[in-house]
Amino acid sequence: MTNIFTVLLNPGDEVIIPAPYWLSYPEIVKLADGVPVILKMTEKENYKLSAEALEKAITEKTKAVVINTPNNPTGILYTEEELRAIADVVVKHDIYVVADEMYEYLVYDGEKHVSIASFNKEIYDRTITCSGLAKGYAMTGWRIGYTGSSAEIAKMMGSVQSHQTSNPNSVAQKAAVEALTGPQDSVPMMREEFDKRRKYIYDRVSGLPHVKAVEPKGAFYLFVDAGDVVGKVHKGEVVDSIPKMADILINEYGVAVVPCGDFGFDTHIRLSYAISLEQIEKGIDRIEEFLKTLE
Secondary structure, three states, X not given: OHHHHHHHOOOOOEEEEEEOOOOHHHHHHHHOOOEEEEEEOOHHXXXXXXXXXXXXXXXXXXXXXXXXXXXXXXXXXXXXHHHHHHHHHHHHHOOEEEEEOOOOOOEOOOOOOOOHHHOOHHHHOOEEEEEEOOOOOOOHHHOOEEEEOOHHHHXXXXXXXXXXXXXXXXXHHHHXXXXXXXXXXXXHHHHHHHHHHHHHHHHHHHOOOXXXXXXOOEXXXXXXXXXXXOOOEEOOEEOOOHHHHHHHHHHHOOOOOEEOHHHOOOOEEEEEOOOOHHHHHHHHHHHHHHHOOOO
16 A cells, blocks of 8 residues: 555645545555545445545545455445446546455355456556455465556556565565465355354344444454443443543453544444454453443
8 A cells, every 4th residue: 555655646646535444544645745535434324435425525636545345444345336336436537446455355145345446447447456465364474465556557666665665575475376376265264254253243242232333244343333332431430432441441351442543433443353252252241241331
């Protein structure tokens, strides 16, 4: 992403970023002298950017829009119909799509991941896709990511990287080749295990007081609206913010959650189910214990 925006942006160029978003998107844009334009989506919209909202946000300074599907932190998945509508707007205004597809292999309930670049030559030429091996192949520590773009943009990104961070080490490159070209049976096995955890954590959280969540269709996160917790009293102390809630949970209940202010939503927390079912059960039990103390 850093390579992409360093290459694409001139000072003052705008990048449209739907919220909730991965917290680094706006900061990377700023580092490239761009201007992040945050469009805050709602639960009613299933936290997705619509073609209509994109159309209204585009100005003469708009250079690109970021689409992350499956999404971090919500786990939502854009449909083909939704992406085609967005693609039409992108082509109409001749801007770029930066498509973050890091969780493309982790999709559930018979749904399918669709890449916006796949529709036609017009959107293909305007799309830069991003992915990597950290999620779908559980190779986080190997630090291998990759992009798909025009040869011109790829060459410029290569030049930027050669002067900033050089290249991934050769061992990691060999491991990445094996992951991508070797046996793929471990990927669906992992997805099936994540699916069990997804269903469990969503069902449990849906039954808790003071919180609610949208059902994730991809990735391995649950995006939880905990806005009703703010202002309530825990053991004589007012829970005045989501970070305060997180502090209480980690210090008094031994369970870690991620406050989502940096993701564009200061009323939400993110839970990860990329841990064992036993740990998820234990964590939700502790969160439930906390929520039941609130007055």
